[in-house]
Amino acid sequence: MTELAELLRLGEAALWQGALVFLRVGAMAAVLPGFGGEAVPMRVRLTLALAFTAIVGPAVPAPASAEPELGVFLRYLATETLAGLALGLGVRLLVLALQTAGSIAANVTSLSQLLGGAQAEPLPAIGQVLTIGGLALAMMAGLHVRLAELMILSYTILPAGLFPEAAVMSDWGVAQVAGAFWLAFTLAAPFVMLSMLYNLTLGAINKAMPQLMVAFVGAPVITLGGLALLAASAPLMLSVWLEALHLFLGNPAAAR
Template sequence: MTAIAQLLPFLNEAIWHGFAVFLRVAALASLLPAFGEQSVPARIKLVVAMAFTVAVAPAVATVQAPEDLGDLVLLSLTEILAGLALGIGIRLFVLALQTAGTIAAHSTSLSQVFGGAGVDPMPAMGYVLIVGGLALAVMTGLHVKAAEMIILSYEFLPIGRFTDGSVLSEWGVAQVGRAFTLAFTLAAPFVILSVLYNVALGAINKAMPQLMVAFVGAPVITAGGLFLLLMASPLILSVWLDAMDGFLQNPFGPTR
């Protein structure tokens, strides 16, 4: 009984520490690419959050048990807000890949090919890029990088403290701007192909007005878009993965 009595304070401290870490980890895991997708069952997400908690908790400074209900509410709000902010920052990279696929599909007249076949309505080209990007991220150790980022986040977002609103909003706007920049960068080859196609189509129509250039050009732009997707996908996904890895290594650093 004496040994159990001596063990109880340690267990109480460990439980509160794990609970505080779980709040941030669970909020982030719900938005984490691949692990937090809408197609993943809620029970699997809970298991993922608990696994991340077990991996992260030993590396985080010990959290003392709240003294009253007010401290508990403050701890819960700050940790959930921190986890959601980090999760949204990572989720923006998936949205950037989705936006790039949509731009590429509209530029190459492939926007209606198998569109709306999944949870989020988007062209098939977007599905190809997202599935390939998520698979590549998981294969290169997304779970390890995410755990390291969570541990690093406690230096910038301490437990139990609200981040200044102006700082958080400025950081969020910078992440959104980076996501759109990345999306347009990834879709640039398809936009260039579309511009060249329309210029060539206009020149042909000017030279031969009687020719139905739309019927001739439609198969060309479709085949060219598919061929460009085949050739450019590895480079597109590698650029996207490098950008996301840079964020995971330093989520609060300057945007590139």
């Protein structure tokens, strides 16, 4: 009976720790790209969250309070959910940066209407291609392993049961959003330069020959140029994006 009571006590402590880990991991997995997308069924998302919990749980320190009390649980519910959402949204911002870069590139090359509704979130063609390619490349590079490492690392950056300082979280969030927009414009810079050269050339031709319908002549040129530039620059764009993703996963507290 003594051994059974000790086993039950250990089981209760393990379930308590697993529940607290699931609060952070579940909140993070709900917004992660690829794992928490709208196209992923809810049962699959729950299974992935439980799988991440089983991996992360044994690697994190035990909670300070080992008693499953209601007040303690409510405090952990708030702190762990906040920590998981913050880290998950940080990863999500990188995918939004890729989508924003595709939208910028599509708008400046007149490709914003082609294949715009292929996902639950309407995206232009270039954004669709870059997003799917980036997520596929990240999965091939072991995104699930890096995410598990990030979840374990998060307990060092954001200790369980403690609310982070509001000023620190605000500065971190602003830095992440600014870094995402900087990354998006950096990735779309070749298309912006192509559009600027195209419009300057079109304006010069229109000035020299006002009777020529330059819009009908230039539309196929900018479309072909945009597609050719996408084929040439997409590998470099995705490699730069993947490096930014790995930098965030390795040190989420640093500003981009």
